[in-house]
Amino acid sequence: MVGGGPGAFIGGVHRMAAALDGEFELVAGAFASRPDRSREQGRALGLDARRVYGTWREMAEAEAALGEDRRIEAVSIVTPNHLHHPVATAFLNAGIPVICDKPMTTTLADAEELCDTVERTGLTFALTHNYTGYPMVREARHQVHTGRLGTVRKVVAEYPQGWLSTRLEETGHKQARWRQDPERAGWSSAVGDIGSHAHNLAHYVTGLEIDAVFADLSAQVAGRVMEDDAGMLVRFAGGARGVFMASQVSTGEENGLALRVYGEKMGLVWRQERPDELHLLFPDAPRQTLTRGSPWLSAAAQHATRLPPGHPEGFIEAFANIYRGAGRVIGAALAGTEADPLDRDFPDHADGARGMHFIESVLKSDARERWVAMEGDA
Amino acid sequence: MVGGGPGAFIGGVHRMAAALDGEFELVAGAFASRPDRSREQGRALGLDARRVYGTWREMAEAEAALGEDRRIEAVSIVTPNHLHHPVATAFLNAGIPVICDKPMTTTLADAEELCDTVERTGLTFALTHNYTGYPMVREARHQVHTGRLGTVRKVVAEYPQGWLSTRLEETGHKQARWRQDPERAGWSSAVGDIGSHAHNLAHYVTGLEIDAVFADLSAQVAGRVMEDDAGMLVRFAGGARGVFMASQVSTGEENGLALRVYGEKMGLVWRQERPDELHLLFPDAPRQTLTRGSPWLSAAAQHATRLPPGHPEGFIEAFANIYRGAGRVIGAALAGTEADPLDRDFPDHADGARGMHFIESVLKSDARERWVAMEGDA
Amino acid sequence: MVGGGPGAFIGGVHRMAAALDGEFELVAGAFASRPDRSREQGRALGLDARRVYGTWREMAEAEAALGEDRRIEAVSIVTPNHLHHPVATAFLNAGIPVICDKPMTTTLADAEELCDTVERTGLTFALTHNYTGYPMVREARHQVHTGRLGTVRKVVAEYPQGWLSTRLEETGHKQARWRQDPERAGWSSAVGDIGSHAHNLAHYVTGLEIDAVFADLSAQVAGRVMEDDAGMLVRFAGGARGVFMASQVSTGEENGLALRVYGEKMGLVWRQERPDELHLLFPDAPRQTLTRGSPWLSAAAQHATRLPPGHPEGFIEAFANIYRGAGRVIGAALAGTEADPLDRDFPDHADGARGMHFIESVLKSDARERWVAMEGDA
Amino acid sequence: MVGGGPGAFIGGVHRMAAALDGEFELVAGAFASRPDRSREQGRALGLDARRVYGTWREMAEAEAALGEDRRIEAVSIVTPNHLHHPVATAFLNAGIPVICDKPMTTTLADAEELCDTVERTGLTFALTHNYTGYPMVREARHQVHTGRLGTVRKVVAEYPQGWLSTRLEETGHKQARWRQDPERAGWSSAVGDIGSHAHNLAHYVTGLEIDAVFADLSAQVAGRVMEDDAGMLVRFAGGARGVFMASQVSTGEENGLALRVYGEKMGLVWRQERPDELHLLFPDAPRQTLTRGSPWLSAAAQHATRLPPGHPEGFIEAFANIYRGAGRVIGAALAGTEADPLDRDFPDHADGARGMHFIESVLKSDARERWVAMEGDA
16 A cells, blocks of 8 residues: 555545455555655554555565565555556556556546556556445446436536535645645646546446536635636537536535436436435336345346345445455456456546546636537547 | 416416415406406306406406406416516506516516516516525525525525426427427526526525526427526626526426525525425534424524424415415505515515526527626626 | 414414315304404404304304305314314204314213214214325325235334423413313323324224224323323234324424334335325335325325425325315215215214224223223224 | 354354454354355355364364464354354353354343353453444434433334345245244344344433333234234333334335434434434424534544544444454453453443343233333343
């Protein structure tokens, strides 16, 4: 693991997600930008001190030198965004598969370069757009892809949060600080951090590519250089329309990612805060609520489920589905076998590049106050 | 009553709303465009045949001639949209106050002309943007206006419906047909019919005026000349941003009008399908759910309430609040007394003109694919 | 109307329910135990002073003397409970149909005597167990009666309220006072006032009769002579089991009447505070939510509906369904025609007697701490 | 681990719960009653074959013989119920702490004997009444124990499930089969399997002991020897009343454990299927919804939380809280240090015995059709 030092949020999530199914064991890391903090975290995690590194460069070199039998099977990258690109590149070049927190990079150019590296090395690259790991999101995709909605007409993807409704970044709050620092987070806050999840989720479920986007960004909290609120209108290839929202100043909202997809024959609604439910809406029949774990769900949803209905699963379990899938695909590659296609169901470098393309198009639209074409979206 | 013949939906609602509190008794009407259909409806409603008229012109003249003591105290206009303007003008000119279904007219120019008529005659003109009659909407406005949210930053007003997800207008469905006929409904469907409610609700609760709007309209069902889906981005005076949505092709949605307002210090959420609840979201305290009828609500909310908490009120009761208010204001005017300010709380001609301005700006923005300023919004 | 003077709650509800559909017009009344208060209320309601009576005895006599053409077509009885029996008897004997608030009487013996009077006079007697007027309750009954649940196995009927969690009756609160006064309310509070609704609802929906009941009553607020909390276990004829709860000290609950019925093949859940929804639960298929106004509902549910789906109806509309039904049945009787069977769907004297039998059995079980047979339940 | 062979449900849950926080590593097991099945499972879990045992007796002996440094630090017992007692006794006597699935035993006598063994050995015994591991259950207890509710008056604890609404035990369904076999499950099904969770939860949150219980049990599915539905009335010491329900034939219900507690000053509602929320109901203020992870929650709730608000946690995380607590207490005992009191917060042998006492009292009350005193409840 690179990153995830003391006080980081997402590092702990990655560790729990990796541990849940026993696919991974944490054996090495470079946990912080300061070597002493890295070692402190390594000790706290009970690691062998020889494999706790002062820097990620050192780690990439040393692990590569250990040879295939002894070195880490994959690296998790959970640093601030600006390091994703150099760290991932270094480990891929060292022959080590990568599981990387999103966004993949901080610029589209970096993302495209990283795609080339992934393609060239032929190694697994998993991007933890973790919300696609929820079983009922996979069921939603199944419903769309098997044609139950008919042609999709309207997509509403929203991600309201309220945690930045005050200037948290001025109070020493570590996560707020780097997320509001363009050098480390990239030149977008609301869109880059959470709008990108909404975009990814909409794409994952519907499979639709975007023709053009129109965006209106604003910093609602005085003194911010990056937007904390974004409204976006979307025209999809084929004619469907979308409304995307991302906001970090929706005071009192927690983590309200939600997706609504309306087709000719059916609509569906999924809300991250009640992830075990998927609502199906019909023009000519009663509403249905599908619940995780039910035997009538798709193979994709069942594959991503650990417990029977009524026994809630949550964020960690969804995250773990990304890890479990990546772990099995990496394992199969090492063993020279075929991975189960249901395990291959995790976001990859192409999703990462698509996301960067979206973010850059949104920023451009906002700056120019006009529709921006994304003809290359794919 | 003008309009509301056999098979009409909104006419029956107006009649129930007017009856609920005993402020009004239905005594006269011109119920349909065909005199025989008007008389049929008059008989069904048990009216004196002498006051069931073949046309609205005839009714306006005859009632005016009856003298102040005997003529109707007010007229309800529940016709298709294109008749609102001539009918309202005729009755106002005859000295009779008007309660008019929304939208006020089908063009901004007509709306402005009608405003002049209302101002000139000095008579009451109530527009049944009925959703503002809900007690918890009034409570929401109270929360905003008393400063509990601090500065408003973000407004999300949405109105998804699914009833036009098929070409209902081709099947002989009376309401669908006229609503998809530009000559009778005006040159907008989703925005004119329901987006205007979302806009009105957002204005009522927040008091914010719109600086500029950007819209993307589409007809998702093939063959339609007017939009059945609309996404709108809004810049409010003072810097707050808004996302408005109106859709008639959100398959399976019933009548999902909802409003979310986020301020510096608090957020609030109201959903029309659960109208007795208002959710308050705080950055630093647990969420609250206010319920209609509670003694700790504002005077405005309590004034609009008939039953204790837990005894659901609905659409008709909210509608009746508009009628009760208008009835008491009209009664006070006839009696030469002052009406209770809590009864004056109903939408009027200024709201109607604001709505027409909004609709025209949205259509213009969509056509030109750019922001349209609404500097005159007020 | 008898009762419903200044400050009464249920009188106003009856008046709105009667007005909503125009089946009834209020023309006469004896509104309070003090003649001056009765006259005050009559004036407030705009009635002809000659038909505002000082006492209900006077009213029964005077109206009877007016003759069939001019007298009231029915009387609404909305007094405290102990007067239901003498007032209903007097009006029935005067040839006037009765719409009576529940419970029918304060003792089973009175109830049986009143049943005899109803049978003897052949007049309509409607008991406003108003919750059976909700469209989705009628749909629930339809689902049971058409066999979709298979054999019913378990019934949970609960009615938690919190309004008596303090000694409201000592504060001058008029409704709390008479409801805690055995002379006026009968010898039961939680069971008599609200448990009887739960019992009625369970019977209405399932059609099941009770073989035996076991009850545990308690006064949780010190100083009360009647119970404010009740737990009841029920054995139905045929083997199904039930749990009934009624509580007036469920602090913070508003009006939480709810019914759950589980059969071999399906379960259903209805909650009064969200009355427009009926949830269907299946062992082998996704959950469904039926919503009021949908075209796929039963004729019984549709008949009781005034608005399309998504336009909430509430307590008054449900209450009005009892009034509309009774009004049409009374009207048909006067006209010598057949009423629509869908209008006959209101609780009557047999339901009232069944309720009194239940209340007395519950009190007996609690006193003796054993199961009490209700073999005569029907 | 003892039990948890191929096809078992709860074994996998225990393994995930133990892995989540890295407190435990699975190193040894006797996974099934047939040695070959045990070895098969050991291989599947990647264990050292020398520590995969054919029987639990063999395992207890062999692990004890390994010495303190190398033997397992604790054993998880996840067998059918009838083995809990002998297996726990054997491991305790071998000096090994126990984490045992509930119920503790199948008879009260066995439970009391096991309590003696625990007391005598002084070893940690944790009982996985896992629902007490939910953070918001801990918050609920905090609210009661700090007096925010005042005196508790009414407790409703219910556990509806529908999975046994057909004769699943006849279809070869492994879990259904042993749970309906008195020799393996004990002489109660609905009460023993899930009613005991409802009882435990009510006790955990309120701290109230039971004076007397009245129960009505029935087998709703023909051919069953044990009850699949139970209604229970409860009198608590101090005068509060309770209604408990447990049902396995509530068709279509998933895992609907819920608790409602009403006190003088406040009520609270928690539902297992939405475990991150705790609803607080007040007589004189708006309802509140507390959400897991919020900084204003009690230390007990925060200690049991891994993620910020809005990132759902579920069943495994709650279960893991029991494991993490037990692991740290066991670790502290081995290290001779003091465990954090917040980690000591897991159910133990006294809770197990209290549960068995409750089950036996319920069976006795049902058989005798009268109240059964539980004076020794504690």
